[in-house]
Amino acid sequence: MAAISRLERLLPPPPPGETWIGDDAAVVAGGLLLAIDSVVQGVHFVGDSEGDLEAAGWRVVVRNVSDIAAMGGEPRRLMVSVAGTVDLDALYAGIIAAAEAYSCPVVGGDLTEADAVVITAAITGSVEGPPVLRSGARPGDVIYVSGPLGGAAASGYKARPQARVAEGRAARRGGATAMIDVSDGFALDLRRLAQASGVGVRLEEVPVARGATQAEAMGGGDDYELIYTGRADAAIGGIRVGVCTDDPTKLPDPAGWTHDL
Numbered sequence: 001m002a003a004i005s006r007l008e009r010l011l012p013p014p015p016p017g018e019t020w021i022g023d024d025a026a027v028v029a030g031g032l033l034l035a036i037d038s039v040v041q042g043v044h045f046v047g048d049s050e051g052d053l054e055a056a057g058w059r060v061v062v063r064n065v066s067d068i069a070a071m072g073g074e075p076r077r078l079m080v081s082v083a084g085t086v087d088l089d090a091l092y093a094g095i096i097a098a099a100e101a102y103s104c105p106v107v108g109g110d111l112t113e114a115d116a117v118v119i120t121a122a123i124t125g126s127v128e129g130p131p132v133l134r135s136g137a138r139p140g141d142v143i144y145v146s147g148p149l150g151g152a153a154a155s156g157y158k159a160r161p162q163a164r165v166a167e168g169r170a171a172r173r174g175g176a177t178a179m180i181d182v183s184d185g186f187a188l189d190l191r192r193l194a195q196a197s198g199v200g201v202r203l204e205e206v207p208v209a210r211g212a213t214q215a216e217a218m219g220g221g222d223d224y225e226l227i228y229t230g231r232a233d234a235a236i237g238g239i240r241v242g243v244c245t246d247d248p249t250k251l252p253d254p255a256g257w258t259h260d261l
C-alpha cells in the first residue's frame with residue numbers, strides 16, 4: 001500500500017534485532033510483540049444493534065490476536081479505545097468473550113466522543129525464540145495455508161472469525177520461514193508475503209471452504225487463516241497450496257480488500 005510505503009520513509013529505521021512497520025506485528029526488545037487494529041462503523045460493521053456491537057467487539061480482538069498468531073506468538077494483554085456513542089455493554093460482551101477465548105485480558109483503554117464509532121484495540125504478545133516474519137521465504141519453499149478459505153465471504157461476513165494461534169505456534173516450532181494472516185484476501189496477502197521475501201509464487205490447488213466459491217477463497221478476506229512457508233521436509237502442518245519460485249514477477253493477481261489511502 002502506498003500509504004504504508006510513505007510512512008516507512010517518514011519513520012526512523014528500527015535498531016538491530018527489532019522489526020517495526022511492515023509486518024503483522026512489531027517486534028521490540030526482549031521479543032515483545034506489538035500490534036494495533038480498528039473496526040469502524042460503516043466500514044467493518046454497519047448496524048448498532050446488540051448483536052452488531054457484540055460481533056464488532058469480538059472482531060476487533062480477533063484481528064489483533066491473529067496478528068500475533070501470524071508471528072508464531074502468544075497473545076498476552078489488550079488495551080481498547082472506543083470513540084463515539086455506543087452501547088458499551090453490548091460492545092464489551094464481544095470484547096470480553098474474545099479476550100477470554102484467547103486468554104488475553106483487557107487491562108485498560110480510553111473513551112472519547114466522535115461523529116463515527118471507531119473501536120481500536122492494541123495488543124501485546126510474546127514469542128519463544130525468533131518470530132516468523134513475512135520476509136523469510138526462499139525459492140523452493142512450500143506454501144501452506146492453515147485451513148480452507150472463503151468461508152467469511154460466503155457467510156456475508158457474518159461468521160465469527162477465529163484466530164489461528166495454535167497453528168501459528170506449531171508452524172514456527174516446525175521451522176516456518178515466513179508467515180502472514182489472511183485478513184484482506186488470500187491472493188493479496190500471499191502477494192504481500194512474496195514481495196516482502198523477494199520470491200515468486202507457483203500456485204497449485206487452493207482449498208475452498210464449504211459453500212464458498214473459488215473467487216471468494218482467493219479474494220474474500222476476513223478468514224484469518226494463516227499462510228506460511230517452509231522447506232519441503234519441514235513438519236509445519238497445514239494444507240499445501242504452492243511453491244515459492246526464484247522469479248519475483250510471478251505473483252497472484254491482487255484479489256482482496258484494499259483501502260483507498
